[in-house]
Amino acid sequence: MSKFIVITGAAGFIGSVLANYLNFNQLDNVIIVDDFSKLEKIHNYDSLPYDRIERDQFIDWLDKHHNDIDTVVHLGARTDTTEFDYGVFEKLNLNYSKNIWNICSNYGIDLYYASSAATYGDGTLGYNDDIELIDRLQPLNPYGLSKNEFDKWAIKQINKPKHWTGFKFFNVYGPNEYHKRRMASVVFHGYNQIKKEGKIKLFKSHKPDYKDGEQKRDFVYVKDVIKVLFWFLEHRPENSIYNLGTGKARSFIDLAKSIFSAMNIKENIEFIDMPKDIRDKYQYFTEANMTKLHNIGYNNPFYSLENGISDYVKNYLIPDKCFEK
Structure with missing residues (x-):
C-alpha cells in the first residue's frame, strides 16, 4: 500500500478543492484534517471517501503514524486579515505549523504549506519571492505577520523536510469559499450583492494615486x-518559497464588470468608504512575480480574470454548487 498524502485545512476553501481534485484523479491514499465540528463547511467534504482526523488530535497522530505518511499539504490556518490579536495567529499559523514542520523534518515527510501575499505589506519592496528579501518584508496586519514569521523561521532551520515548499497565495477566488463570510472573495460578495440589489459595492480609494475602483x-x-x-x-521541484498568483494585476472595476457580464446584468457599481479599521492596512496593489515558478518548469496557462469569473459564476454560484472537476 502506498503512503498517504495528508491535507490540513481540508474542510476549508483551498484544502477542500485540493482534496476533491485528488479524489477526481482517483488518488485513494489521502487523509484529511480539520475541525470537522464546524458544520457550515460540511458540503466541502461530505462526499469525500477519505479518513478524517480532527485538527486538535493531528500533531500527536502524525508523530505516531509518521511511517505511513509521504507528504503533508498544510493549508489549515487562521486567515482573517481583520483580526488584530496576534495571539490568535501565533497559536495556529505559527506554533502549530512549527510542530508539523519538525515532525516532517524528523521523519523524512515532505511538506508543502500555505504562506500568503499578505507578507508583502504595501509592496514597497515589490512582489519578488526571492527568499533573501523575506527578512525585510513588513506585513500590514497580524495575519501577514504570522505567515512571514513562519517563512523566516522555516528558511533558517537546519533540520528540514527532504522536499518542502511554501506558497504565497495571492487573491484566490472560486468554489467552496461560501463559508468564509467576511473573508470570502470580492467575486463571491459581489455576486451576492448583484443578485440581491442589482449592484455591487466597491471600496473608494483613500489614496490620491488611485481612483475609486482602480485598486x-x-x-x-x-x-x-x-x-x-x-x-x-x-514533480517535487526545488525547495523554496514560491509566489502563486497569475502575474497580472487587475482592477476591482475589471472584476466587477466581469461579474456583471457573467450574470448578463447591466453594470451598476457603487463606491463606499473603506472601514477605518482596515484603511491603513489595505493593499492597494499586488502582482505576483512568477519568474521563479516558471523557471522550475511550470508553464501551464492561467485563467484570465474574465474566464475564471465566468466559470465560477455560471458553473458554481448560479447553480449553488460546490467544486467539481
Whole structure:
C-alpha cells in the first residue's frame, strides 16, 4: 500500500478543492484534517471517501503514524486579515505549523504549506519571492505577520523536510469559499450583492494615486492554484518559497464588470468608504512575480480574470454548487 498524502485545512476553501481534485484523479491514499465540528463547511467534504482526523488530535497522530505518511499539504490556518490579536495567529499559523514542520523534518515527510501575499505589506519592496528579501518584508496586519514569521523561521532551520515548499497565495477566488463570510472573495460578495440589489459595492480609494475602483490585485482562480499544488506533488521541484498568483494585476472595476457580464446584468457599481479599521492596512496593489515558478518548469496557462469569473459564476454560484472537476 502506498503512503498517504495528508491535507490540513481540508474542510476549508483551498484544502477542500485540493482534496476533491485528488479524489477526481482517483488518488485513494489521502487523509484529511480539520475541525470537522464546524458544520457550515460540511458540503466541502461530505462526499469525500477519505479518513478524517480532527485538527486538535493531528500533531500527536502524525508523530505516531509518521511511517505511513509521504507528504503533508498544510493549508489549515487562521486567515482573517481583520483580526488584530496576534495571539490568535501565533497559536495556529505559527506554533502549530512549527510542530508539523519538525515532525516532517524528523521523519523524512515532505511538506508543502500555505504562506500568503499578505507578507508583502504595501509592496514597497515589490512582489519578488526571492527568499533573501523575506527578512525585510513588513506585513500590514497580524495575519501577514504570522505567515512571514513562519517563512523566516522555516528558511533558517537546519533540520528540514527532504522536499518542502511554501506558497504565497495571492487573491484566490472560486468554489467552496461560501463559508468564509467576511473573508470570502470580492467575486463571491459581489455576486451576492448583484443578485440581491442589482449592484455591487466597491471600496473608494483613500489614496490620491488611485481612483475609486482602480485598486489592483492579482486575482487567481482556485482551479489554477490546485493545478500548481498537484504539479508539485507529482514533480517535487526545488525547495523554496514560491509566489502563486497569475502575474497580472487587475482592477476591482475589471472584476466587477466581469461579474456583471457573467450574470448578463447591466453594470451598476457603487463606491463606499473603506472601514477605518482596515484603511491603513489595505493593499492597494499586488502582482505576483512568477519568474521563479516558471523557471522550475511550470508553464501551464492561467485563467484570465474574465474566464475564471465566468466559470465560477455560471458553473458554481448560479447553480449553488460546490467544486467539481
